[in-house]
Amino acid sequence: MTAVQDVQLDRLDARLIDLLAAEPRIGVLECSRRLRVARGTVQARLDKLLARGVIRGFGPELAPAAIGFGVTSFVTLEISQRHGHDPVAAHLRQIPEVLEAHTITGSGDMLCRIVARSNADLQRVIDQIVSYEGIARASTIIALAEQIPYRVLPLVRSAAAGGPTAGGKSS
Structure with a gap:
């Protein structure tokens, strides 16, 4: 397996990603306040998610x-x-x-x-x-109409909750 396939997300990672997706301009300090964890914890998690390629950017989504x-x-x-x-x-x-x-x-x-x-x-x-x-x-x-826009948050939530893996088994 490649390193990308071995990436595990927990509920805090999922909550952080969710928060950043909803409010991309939010700062680390505000994230820590809303997630009720230390600023250093948020920064360390964010750094890890970036280094592992889970989060690829913070740019605006354009239509x-x-x-x-x-x-x-x-x-x-x-x-x-x-x-x-x-x-x-x-x-x-x-x-x-x-x-x-x-x-x-x-x-x-x-x-x-x-x-x-x-x-x-x-x-x-x-x-x-x-x-x-x-x-x-x-x-x-x-394409006539977009029925489901590109999305990854449901996948993040499922992975963090121990949802089905690629092999079809729960972790």
Whole structure:
């Protein structure tokens, strides 16, 4: 197992993450007051969560639609095997509308979440994506409505409460 898989969270970690998610600008002293633990405890927990990669940042969460990118779609890419994933990922990083990309199993090689200002603009973004010679084919699905936004807090709460593990057993 990798170090990330071995990370354990307890209820205090979960409460701290919950508090930071609800109020990202809250200070360590206020966290300690609300959690009813010493300031040093909060700072040590926060440092550990950051060092282990559990918390990756404190930046604002943005809604692409609120800044003019109202079309969300998912694009499955088939990649020419002689080019590989890394050069394709480097190409995709240059396109601001590509929000994330993952290598995948199945019929495609990479799955991307992209945004655009309109359906016509989506065509421009897709054309830009497939302009790289390492991409053999793209298949696009347009999202109609977000039913469950990206979330991790329920997962944190479950992990801290000893919920099901990857093997399906409770810890």
